[in-house]
Amino acid sequence: MILSAENLGVEFTGLKAVDGASFSVARGESYGLVGESGSGKSTVLRALAGLIGNWTGTIRFDGRELAHDRDRGFYARVQMVFQDPYGSLHPRQTVDRALAEPLAIHNMDRREARIEKALEEVGLGHGFRFRYPHQLSGGQRQRVAIARALIVEPEMLLLDEPTSALDVSIQAEVLNLLDALRRAHNLTFVMVSHNLAVVAHMCARLAVMNRGKIVEEMDTDALRRGEAKDPYTRRLMAASRGYDRKLAESFKTLD
C-alpha cells in the first residue's frame, strides 16, 4: 500500500467534516472518493495533501507516517490538480512560468526540455507555451494544471473534481488523458468527485462518503452490478441514472 489513512478526522468549529475515515490505496491503483456537497470528500483530499493543519488520525505514505507539515520531498512525490482551472492558474503568468516554478522549487535539471515534454504529453504542444491563462479554454487550462502537476515526475496525483467545470465533450478528453498518463507513468490516483459515473469510469475501487463518514467501500465492478448495500449509495446510484419522477418522489425532503 502506497497510501493509507486510519481513523482520519477533521473538525471545523464543532462540525465533524471528516469523521473516522479509513482506507488504503495500492501503488498504481486509482481510488475514488464520491459524495455530495459537505460529505467531507474534498476535506479528506486536502488533509492527504497537507493543505489542512488540524486533522487527527494517521496518514501513511510509502510506509512512513506523515506529519502535519510536509517537506519538499513529499511534494516531489505527491501532486494535486484542483477543480477550478480558472482559479488555479496565475492570471498574470504565462504557461511557461507556471511550469517553470515547480522545476525551480524542486531544483530540477533540463528545465527547457522538461517544459516542452510536459506540454507535449498533455496534448498542448509548443504553441501554448507563452500564452496567458485568459487565452486558453477551460479544457486547455486544466491540461496546463495537469502538466504542472506532472512536471516534477510525482508518483501520486490527488485529483479534486478535475472535470466538473468542463463541458462533457471536454471532460471526455481530459479523462482519457488522465487515464493514459496514469498507465504511461504507473501513477497512483486518488480522485474526488460528486459524479458517480465519472469515478466509476476512472477508478477500480471507490468509497462513498456521507456526512463525514465513509458509508461504503467497494469495487467499481460490484457497483456496476448493483451490489451496493448502503441505502445512501443506492440512492446516489439511482439519482445518477437520470430524472425519474417516481424516484424523485421517493426521496424525502432533506431540509
Add this chain to the structure above:
Amino acid sequence: MMEKPLVAIEDLHVTFRTRTRDVAAVRGVSLTMGKEKIGIVGESGSGKSVTGRALLGLTPPTGEVRAKRLEFDGQDLRGLDPAGWRHLRGRRMAMVMQDPKFSLNPVMTVGQQIGEAYRTHVKAGRAEARDKALAVLEAVRIRDPGRVYDLYPHEVSGGMGQRAMIAMMLVAEPDLLIADEPTSALDVTVQMQVLAILDELVSRRGMGLIFVSHDLDLVAAFCDRVLVMYGGRVVETLKASELAGAKHPYTRGLLDCVPRLDRAQRELAVLTRDPAWLDGR
C-alpha cells in the same frame, strides 16, 4: 396545435459587437411552443442561454437582437419599450437562474423578497403578500414555510435557495418559465427533487417551460421536446422520447462521450467537430 402559440420565434439572431469584431452568438433559431416543456441543450458558447435571455429582453446593450418573428402569446416583442417589458417580465414570463447564491438578495429574508416580487406585479397588501409567499414556499415543498420565510439567503442550503428562487418566480403565476441550468449547482439527489417540483408545477398550472441545460440525458428525461444547439444554431430537434434515435453527429457525440454507470468502457468517445455543423448541416 390550433390555439395561438405561447412563444413563436422565427429566425432569431443575436450579435454582440466588440471593439474588434462582431460575434454572432445566435444565428437563425426558430421555435414555436405551447404549454409544454422544451429543452435547449448545448455546450458553453452554443447560444442556448442567449436565446432564453433574448426572449425575456435581457440581452445586454452590446448585443443586437434581430428576428423575423419574436412573439409571446401573440404579442410582438421586437422593439418593445421598457414599460412593456416590465409588464411582461415576472408577471407573464419569469426566469430561474443557475445559482441561488447570486440571484437572491442577501440582505432581505427569503419571505420578504418573495412577497416583494408578488407586490411588484399584483396590487396587494403586506398581509396578503405574506400569505401568498408562505403558500408558494409550501408549493415548492419547503417543509416549514414559516421558519424559512424569516431566514436570510446565507442561512439556507443550495437546494432550498433554489426552491426559494422558483417560489419567487412562480408567485405571480407566469405563463412561461425559463429555467437556465436551474439544477447544475445542486447535488444529484437535490437536483431530482427540484426537477420533480418543476415538473409538477408545470403540469398542474399549465405553464410553458423552457429548460436550458448542458445535460442532454437530464433534459431528455424531463422535457417533451429537445433542441440541440451548436455554434448558435439548432442542429437537431427531437422528441425527448426519441433521443436514442438522434441522427446529428453532434447529438450522437454528446450522448457517447458521457461516462456511464451501466457499462464499463476503457476509453471515452471524443467529439470530432465538423466545421460544417456551424452551417447547420
